[in-house]
Amino acid sequence: MTEERLEKIEQEGAVSDVVSGGMGGIQHFKITGFPTPEHAKVKQLLVSRQQRLKMKEVELLELTNKAEEYIESIEKSELRIMFRLYYIEGLAWAQVAHRMNSLFPKRAKAYNEKNCQKRNERFFQENL
Known part of the structure; x- marks a missing residue:
């Protein structure tokens, strides 16, 4: 899910919105920009998840080695x-x-x- 969200943000690139303001709210302004805070947050979540998965993988490999050693005994x-x-x-x-x-x-x-x-x-x- 996080990877999909990150990919969607990167594919969409810049986002635009039209807001009203100025001159009593009758002027319309188009605002365009890249959602940097959301992109950074999602990317950090993904990196954090990948690190946890790597730690779990190492832990599982160690347990598998212990099980194999026990079985060999x-x-x-x-x-x-x-x-x-x-x-x-x-x-x-x-x-x-x-x-x-x-x-x-x-x-x-x-x-x-x-x-x-x-x-x-x-x-x-x-x-x-």
Whole structure:
């Protein structure tokens, strides 16, 4: 929304208005100018938003790195893979189960949404 507002101000450029005054209000004056205060305010809001987003991005990258380090510290490779799919790649548990079944085809569809969730719950109950 802020970007759109700034773009509109810049595209419109100068704005004009006609005001009445002088000689008892019968004279009309055309006033033209660039809305500098509004432009500056909108631009500052946009810069501020971009800075906040960059800070949040850095924060999220740090948290992702911590999550990856924690996952790498898990002994069982099966759980590491499962947690990476869910917590890092952002797959739903049903998608995790499907991917695990493709990675381990000899286990005859050993993974489903519910048992993946249950393995996750058990791991954190035992390790927290």
